Amino acid sequence: MSASSINLAVIPGDGIGPEVIAEAVKVLEKAVAAEGVALEQTHYKLGAQHWLETGETLPDEVLEDLRTRDAILFGAVGAAPGDTRIPSGIIEREMLLKLRFSLDHYVNLRPSRLYGTVGSPLANPGVIDFIVVREGTEGPYVGNGGTLRGGTPHEVATEVSLNTAHGVERVVRDAFRRASERPRKHVTLVHKHNVLVFAGHLWKRTVEAVASEFPEVTHDYLHIDAATIFMVTDPSRFDVIVTDNLFGDILTDLAAAVTGGIGLAASGNINMDRTAPSMFEPVHGSAPDIAGQQKADPTAAILSAVLLLDHLGYTTAARKIEAAVVADVESRTGEPRTTAAIGDAIAAAL
């Protein structure tokens, strides 16, 4: 796709969100301008701070308005850990997860790549370059469960993981398609089917069925516990990981740590059917402890903008930003720079 303008929704959010998003927008604007494309922005005030001021999480009108945009660039949301005014998890569920579910972001795409000199905590990380295709609209994230006799010694609390053939198949097919376009062409399913039999077997059977459509793609299986071991002992073995919403949440934070930290980890919440705008966000949270101090690394947000451009079909601009990020990251010396300084350096290198 190519058009003379991108109609972008921007949700800076809380904490370091506004700071890192400012840099991502700066870089994005410059990169698309070079292609003759204008960036039309609509900013939305949402998040924990907005909830404190208004009691709103994600009003229906706002959700409907967001649907009219081409894509959403999202910073981070979340209150300071000690802030007891905000019911725990309410912003995450009624705003962030509500967006992912309402806009049918079934592919939660999280690439992991170790850049030359960036510090992995591993002594011998090897070459790390894989993507996690995390299911984004079902599993244990559906909010289905309840509490019986709450607060009594007889309390029972349940959480129901819901998994559908429709939901699993479309994300598994996406993972195989992505694998078929990569040099190594390998998919690893991560689950825990020896314990979570019902969901696990749906995933396994679906992978077997979809694999037969992609004879050039190889595949294997790892239990989630074993996958975390390989993530620290042999991360090079991974090419494309496909997994459920919760296992994907866990594995991608670990993967980000192993590839030099959450300051570099980008993600896309993608609706591959394009029935609603997709949303791009750094994997990191709002980090209230360093907010407003220009200490946050905007690289994850900038790399999320790269995923956004790829999704909209602006691949030339995407590759330019990516190259500028790689050059910047590989030349880092450990000297601290401000959030804006990093954004400026990447923008200048475009």
Added chain:
Amino acid sequence: MSASSINLAVIPGDGIGPEVIAEAVKVLEKAVAAEGVALEQTHYKLGAQHWLETGETLPDEVLEDLRTRDAILFGAVGAAPGDTRIPSGIIEREMLLKLRFSLDHYVNLRPSRLYGTVGSPLANPGVIDFIVVREGTEGPYVGNGGTLRGGTPHEVATEVSLNTAHGVERVVRDAFRRASERPRKHVTLVHKHNVLVFAGHLWKRTVEAVASEFPEVTHDYLHIDAATIFMVTDPSRFDVIVTDNLFGDILTDLAAAVTGGIGLAASGNINMDRTAPSMFEPVHGSAPDIAGQQKADPTAAILSAVLLLDHLGYTTAARKIEAAVVADVESRTGEPRTTAAIGDAIAAAL
């Protein structure tokens, strides 16, 4: 407690199970003999191989017989990955998990310690010495769920996590009690309460309530995704982790990897009320690829025997084995030794 004999059930199991258990029994026998205690052993044939031969997983009579023992020493169970004759997960669920649930092993205790020279994959691991108190009898492991319209495009598969005040409180109290006896006296609850609200809040409220009984113990909270990051960037921060069955499964494999590998990771499935025998097993699996070749490291099995002795009150013998293991592990050069050679060396050093 102290008695003139230990009535021990031994379940060697599959793959490398028999090899590592032989060494654990060797060391155990010698250590208790020095205290004038006899080791009476009853061996049970159970596991994937036994299932292939008999179709039995864990017959009721065997379970009742196991109840009469003082403790169970368990190797590992599980078929070779490619073996399609065995329905996936059947041995794990109908035998291993059935034992944990039937014998009410609510404290799944998994210590993690990095010994001097043993290779952690981390560049700067620091001092690692924590325990994970994993809930062992509920959560997503209850086997509660189902499949609707299986094998059709309309399939729905559910998994239900069941959590009770009774189940959560007893394991949280155990974690605080253990923390109160450790120098750092700190408990970290790991969960995902921003998404798994119902179960998560039961865990959080229970920790707050139990914490008030232990004013000398500090505590904090981490989401499971953040906990995996700290496990590779700052594992020293952990003292006692308390968490649910599934998060505990994931975190303890990662912890084992970070502290030099699954060859060293011991575990106890403990019934703290002593209404049934507790069971001690290495965290590793049956590793069919190296079975019968004397390549497996029996250290995890031997350290599991240490947990067994501690549970039964034979602390002198426990400390002796522990010291012998530490000396052996710290003097390792990387030269390969057979399973028996490692067992012999540790037994000789007692």
